[in-house]
Amino acid sequence: MVLRTAQKKWHLAEHAFRFAKEAEETFGFPYGEAGILVKWAEVYRGRSTGEDQQRAERLLKDALSIYQRCSARMDIDRTKQMLAF
Numbered sequence: 001m002v003l004r005t006a007q008k009k010w011h012l013a014e015h016a017f018r019f020a021k022e023a024e025e026t027f028g029f030p031y032g033e034a035g036i037l038v039k040w041a042e043v044y045r046g047r048s049t050g051e052d053q054q055r056a057e058r059l060l061k062d063a064l065s066i067y068q069r070c071s072a073r074m075d076i077d078r079t080k081q082m083l084a085f
Contacts, residue, residue: 013043034066
């Protein structure tokens with residue numbers, strides 16, 4: 001994911017993020033899934049198009065919901081801060 005992002009191979013990076021998220025979800029690791037969503041959102045924010053900003057916000061809201069279910073206080077606070085910007 002990181003390599004594809006650094007190389008700006010957005011399509012491949014997005015595929016890798018989607019695959020990783022689905023794997024975490026399939027194996028029942030919601031905390032890991034939320035972490036992937038946050039990283040994915042950071043990529044969208046770095047691209048800075050209007051549509052990408054909306055995607056980033058949606059991913060962060062999804063991650064926040066998962067962190068809240070996990071009672072991951074520090075991650076909840078960090079994700080809320082990210083949503084505020």
